Structure formats: structure tokens, C-alpha cells
Amino acid sequence: MKLFSFTTTPIDTVGARRELFDGAAGGYVSFEGWVRNHNEGLAVQGLEYEAFVELAIKEGERIVADAMRRFPIKAASCVHRLGALGVGDLAVWVGVSAEHRGEAFDACRHIIDEVKHRVPIWKKEHYLNGDSGWVNCERCASAPHHPHAHEHSGAHGVSD
Amino acid sequence: MSAAPTVYGLILAGGASTRMRHDKAALRYGGESQLDRACRLVKPHVAEVFVSVRADQVNDPLRASHPLIVDAFAGGGPIVGIRSALASSPASAWLVLACDLPLLTDAVLEHLLRARDPAALATAYCSAYDGLPEPLCAIWEPAAGEALARWQSEGRSCPRKFLRIHHAKLVDPVDAHALDNINTPEEYATARSTLETPSAPESMQIKIQYYALMREQAGRSDEMLETAAATPAELYRELGERHRFTLPRERLKVAVNGEFSDWSRGLRSGDVVVFIPPVAGG
Numbered sequence: 109m110k111l112f113s114f115t116t117t118p119i120d121t122v123g124a125r126r127e128l129f130d131g132a133a134g135g136y137v138s139f140e141g142w143v144r145n146h147n148e149g150l151a152v153q154g155l156e157y158e159a160f161v162e163l164a165i166k167e168g169e170r171i172v173a174d175a176m177r178r179f180p181i182k183a184a185s186c187v188h189r190l191g192a193l194g195v196g197d198l199a200v201w202v203g204v205s206a207e208h209r210g211e212a213f214d215a216c217r218h219i220i221d222e223v224k225h226r227v228p229i230w231k232k233e234h235y236l237n238g239d240s241g242w243v244n245c246e247r248c249a250s251a252p253h254h255p256h257a258h259e260h261s262g263a264h265g266v267s268d
Numbered sequence: 269m270s271a272a273p274t275v276y277g278l279i280l281a282g283g284a285s286t287r288m289r290h291d292k293a294a295l296r297y298g299g300e301s302q303l304d305r306a307c308r309l310v311k312p313h314v315a316e317v318f319v320s321v322r323a324d325q326v327n328d329p330l331r332a333s334h335p336l337i338v339d340a341f342a343g344g345g346p347i348v349g350i351r352s353a354l355a356s357s358p359a360s361a362w363l364v365l366a367c368d369l370p371l372l373t374d375a376v377l378e379h380l381l382r383a384r385d386p387a388a389l390a391t392a393y394c395s396a397y398d399g400l401p402e403p404l405c406a407i408w409e410p411a412a413g414e415a416l417a418r419w420q421s422e423g424r425s426c427p428r429k430f431l432r433i434h435h436a437k438l439v440d441p442v443d444a445h446a447l448d449n450i451n452t453p454e455e456y457a458t459a460r461s462t463l464e465t466p467s468a469p470e471s472m473q474i475k476i477q478y479y480a481l482m483r484e485q486a487g488r489s490d491e492m493l494e495t496a497a498a499t500p501a502e503l504y505r506e507l508g509e510r511h512r513f514t515l516p517r518e519r520l521k522v523a524v525n526g527e528f529s530d531w532s533r534g535l536r537s538g539d540v541v542v543f544i545p546p547v548a549g550g
Contacts, residue, residue: 166526200549224548225547227547227549228479229547230545230549242480
């Protein structure tokens, strides 16, 4: 099983979930990030994901491997979509199996949070008004910012 | 936590310069002796600069114009110079420099001082050639005095071997050539021409790959660039002007050859650089 991978076609959540099966696991938690129809007050029509794949896979694998050391879980995996997506499409999937649910929830949350912060993936949103923009790079470019501290408490187009 | 010990500078000028057949401290670059040059370079970074000499050198005019620390132990070699400095002021740390590093720069010293770990016996660069510690461009902490004394009492004298087996903080080089030392007349001639040829920085071929906003602003996915930029920070400044990048460097990360990198790392010809704007996965 790959710890972290990209796909340009719809994510096979059934297949990915099957990979996490472990006879000693008592449960499985997954997170699905979906393309939302609005972001920061603008109606979103669709978006594109782009990644620096070589480094993104390394960094994604480091995140999942680190979660497997940090939490007593059986298996974990993350798949991210690349290319053009429409509203409602699945953008990212994280799955974790563990003996007990608590660790599975914690590890799943940890992985998605770290992926959003650290992996070199970018998202360009296309708005209904015809505009478009790279999330975190353009509309807040003039605001004073701590480097790469880009959480806007639920203001992103997907998966918050 | 108590403050880190104050750092003094020590230029080692007690060597025999056997292979050079000429006093290395007196070699001149751009009209200045290597000794004066080293003292001038270190001065802004430390409380005060001293020159380490043998007892028979105290009246040498070149050396006598600087505050001196005379070898206080037997045996000779750099280890005695370092021990003598540590013994002369046991609560201080010492930025120790060999006197044959003409290509050393301000940035190299600054990077070393920033990387300093006062809890280690020393903070030293790794050699760009063999990865071994460079004891003669290093910060030696007070606790090293006793350990070096023990080392010498066991009949050993090599400070590089000392750093390999003791607790030293090792720092990756930022500039592959900054610690090249000058041992022969040929090496002296090469260093002189590097330093005395006006504004002839070596230009390199760097490949830059662009993603997302950077790709759109650069108008391309990648480019090969002939550049004199020594670090990714300098490269971003150069390209930012050309392509009118809107993001300040503080908001980016950078990768070199497929791995996250420091902005001050030294670039080499053939490196592949990626500027990483704020990410937005998930």
C-alpha cells in the first residue's frame, strides 16, 4: 500500500479502504475532502489542483509515516487528486485503521491537517463571476503573513 | 537558561608554512596581508580579535600589530593555539580561524555563528569535500578546554579527529569553496586571481521549475539560467525583478534538487530550484 499518492482520475475509495484492512483492527476512519461551491464569499464553479509531484510524494509519505509512529494505528494512507475538478468532486481521501476508534480519529485528523500545511500542492479556483485565483497566494498576498501559516478557519473551497 | 558565553576571535598564525615556503600570514591579497584580512573579516562578529602565535613570533612586526595570545602549552600545532586561547579566558568561547582561508566570507562566518550550539564543545562546518569537521573555522566553547587537554595528554593532537568523536555541532557548508585553504604557491596564485579579478563571480547553469502562481507569473514551466546568484535567496531576487513576482520571499519556501532547502544554501551549477508559494492542498 502506498502511504501517499496522486491520481488524475476519480479516487477509488473502496479499493483504498480495502488496503487498510487488518485483522487486529477494530475500526476504520476516513476523511473525504470535497470541492465546495463557495469560498470567501465567492461562488466557486470548479478548481484545478497542481503539485510539485516529486517533493509532494516525499513530504506526503513523511507525514503518513510519522503518523504511524506517533499514533498506535494499524495502517494509514492518503490519496490526492490532481487536475480539474467540479463542485462535489472528491479532492482528497485519508484513511486510517486502528484497534480503537480514538487513535484512528486522531491520526486521520493529524494527517489531513499536515497535508494541507506542508505538501506542495496548489489549488486554483474558478469563480462563477469569471474570475480565478490561486488559493492563499493572491487575494491575501498583500496582507502581512507568517510564512505558510495559511489556515483561514474554514475559508477554503474544500475539505474544511 | 543562562546566556551563551561571549565569543572572541582567534586567528591561528603560528604555522610553519612548510609547503608554501613563505609565511602564509604575510601573503597579500589585493594589497592586504592574509592576517590583516582575516582579522578585519572576523572583527564585526566577535567581542575582540586575537592572533595566536608561538613564543618566538611575538616580535614579528606583522603579528605584533594585533593583540596576541602566545602558545602556553608544549607540542605546537593548532591544538595548542586553541587551548591557549581557552585557557587565557576560561569563560569565553572562541571563533577560531586558520590563517590560510583567503576565500572566507562574511556570510560564512555569520551562518556559523547563527548555527552555534553553546551546549556542544564546538560548532564547526563539515568539509564540502569529505564531510569531516573543519576545526579551523569553528566556534570552540569553554568546556572544550579541558577535553582538549585530556586529548593532548593521551598523545593526540589532531583537532579534526577530536571533533569527530566529541560532541560537536556540525553545520553544512553554504559555499563549497569558502574554506579552501592555500598550501602551495599554485593555490595562492589561483586564490589571488579569484579575489583580485574585479567582479568576476563564477556563473552557473541553474534550472528553475515553476508551479502554480509562479508558473503563471514567469510565463513558463521551467527555464535554464546562467547566473552568478550564490544562494536561492539571491536567485529569487534576480528572477523576481525579471518576472515581477508578486509574493515576497518570506511567504515562500524553496526546494533544491527535489528537497526543501535553506535560502542561504550555496548553489552549484546544475542544481534544480523550485520556489514554493503558499500551499493549498486538501
